[in-house]
Amino acid sequence: MAQIIDGKALSAQVLQQVASDVALLKDEHGIVPTLAVVLVGEDPASQVYVRNKIKRAREVGIGSKEYLLDANTTQNELAQLIDALNDDAQVHGILVQLPLPDQLDEDAVIASIHPDKDVDGFHPLNVGALAAGRDTLVPCTPQGCMIMLHQAHPDLSGKHAVVVGRSNIVGKPMAMLLLQANCTVTIVHSRTRDIESLCRHADIVIAAAGRRELIDADWIKPGATVIDVGINAIEIEGKRKLVGDVAFEAVSQVAGAISPVPGGVGPMTIACLLLNTTRAVTRQLSVEHGAMAANG
Numbered sequence: 001m002a003q004i005i006d007g008k009a010l011s012a013q014v015l016q017q018v019a020s021d022v023a024l025l026k027d028e029h030g031i032v033p034t035l036a037v038v039l040v041g042e043d044p045a046s047q048v049y050v051r052n053k054i055k056r057a058r059e060v061g062i063g064s065k066e067y068l069l070d071a072n073t074t075q076n077e078l079a080q081l082i083d084a085l086n087d088d089a090q091v092h093g094i095l096v097q098l099p100l101p102d103q104l105d106e107d108a109v110i111a112s113i114h115p116d117k118d119v120d121g122f123h124p125l126n127v128g129a130l131a132a133g134r135d136t137l138v139p140c141t142p143q144g145c146m147i148m149l150h151q152a153h154p155d156l157s158g159k160h161a162v163v164v165g166r167s168n169i170v171g172k173p174m175a176m177l178l179l180q181a182n183c184t185v186t187i188v189h190s191r192t193r194d195i196e197s198l199c200r201h202a203d204i205v206i207a208a209a210g211r212r213e214l215i216d217a218d219w220i221k222p223g224a225t226v227i228d229v230g231i232n233a234i235e236i237e238g239k240r241k242l243v244g245d246v247a248f249e250a251v252s253q254v255a256g257a258i259s260p261v262p263g264g265v266g267p268m269t270i271a272c273l274l275l276n277t278t279r280a281v282t283r284q285l286s287v288e289h290g291a292m293a294a295n296g
C-alpha cells in the first residue's frame with residue numbers, strides 16, 4: 001500500500017508560512033497583501049473554486065476583492081477592469097478564473113495582466129522566465145505538485161518523470177520545474193504512441209490529462225510516485241463526486257506514494273496561489289525600491 005501524499009495537511013503547512021509572511025509584510029511595510037479574483041459568468045464549479053480561494057485568503061490575512069462579471073462581458077469591459085487593477089497599488093495579485101466564455105480572447109486577457117501581479121504565472125513574460133530558469137511567479141498547480149514530490153523524494157535529481165498532459169497551465173510548466181530539479185522529463189499526450197510503456201518506466205508520474213481514471217495500475221512501476229492533477233466531477237446516486245486522472249484504488253496497490261483526489265493537488269494549488277500573492281508583493285516592493293534608487 002502506497003504512502004498517501006496528503007495535500008490537505010501539506011497545504012496547511014504552506015498556509016502557515018504564508019500567514020507569517022503576511023504578518024511580516026504588515027509589520028514592516030504596513031501592507032495588506034491583496035488578491036483580486038475575477039470571474040466571468042456563472043459556472044457553478046468556478047464559483048465554488050473562487051469562494052474557496054477567498055475563504056483561504058481571509059484565513060491567512062490576505063485581503064481579497066471579488067469581481068463577478070456577467071457572462072456576456074465584452075473584451076473591452078474586461079480590459080478596462082484589468083487596467084484599473086493593474087494601476088491600483090492596493091491590489092497585488094490578479095487572478096482571472098479560466099476558462100473564459102467563448103467571446104473573450106483568453107491569451108489577450110492573460111497578456112494584459114501586469115506580470116508582477118500575475119499570480120497564476122500565465123503571462124508570456126513569466127512563462128519565458130520559468131523556461132529560462134529565472135526567479136519568477138510560477139503557476140500554482142505545478143508549484144504545489146513540486147512541494148508534494150519533495151515530500152516523497154527529498155532529492156529528485158536523476159529521477160525519470162513522465163508528465164501526462166501538455167497544457168499551458170499544468171503540463172508544460174510542470175515539465176520545466178521537474179527539469180530545474182534535475183529530473184529526466186518526458187511529456188506524453190494524446191498523440192503519443194504507447195503512453196503506457198513510457199509511464200511504466202517512470203519513477204514519477206504526473207497525471208494531468210483531464211481524463212478520469214485514465215491511469216491504471218499496470219501503467220505504474222512498483223514503488224513509483226504518482227501525483228494526480230485530475231479533477232473530474234461525476235455523479236453517483238445523485239451525489240457530486242470528484243475523481244482524478246488516476247484509478248486510485250488500483251494504483252495505490254502498486255505505487256510507492258500517491259496523492260488523492262480530493263485532498264491532494266487542489267488544496268496545494270490554492271495554498272500556492274496565496275504564496276504567490278505574498279511573492280507578488282515582494283516583487284512590487286523591490287521594483288519600487290529599484291525605481292527610487294534609479295531616481296537618486
Ligand SMILES: Nc1nc(=O)c2c([nH]1)NC[C@@H]1CN(c3ccc(C(=O)N[C@@H](CCC(=O)O)C(=O)O)cc3)C=[N+]21
Pocket residue numbers: 048049052095096097098099120140231242261262263264265266267269270
Ligand atoms: N486562472 C485560474 N487559476 C486557477 O488556479 C484555476 C482556474 N483559473 N480555473 C479553474 C482551476 C481549478 N482550480 C482548482 C483549485 C482548487 C481545487 C480544490 O481545492 N479542490 C478540492 C475539492 C473541492 C471540491 O470539492 O470541489 C480538492 O481537490 O480537495 C480545485 C480546482 C484552480 N483553477
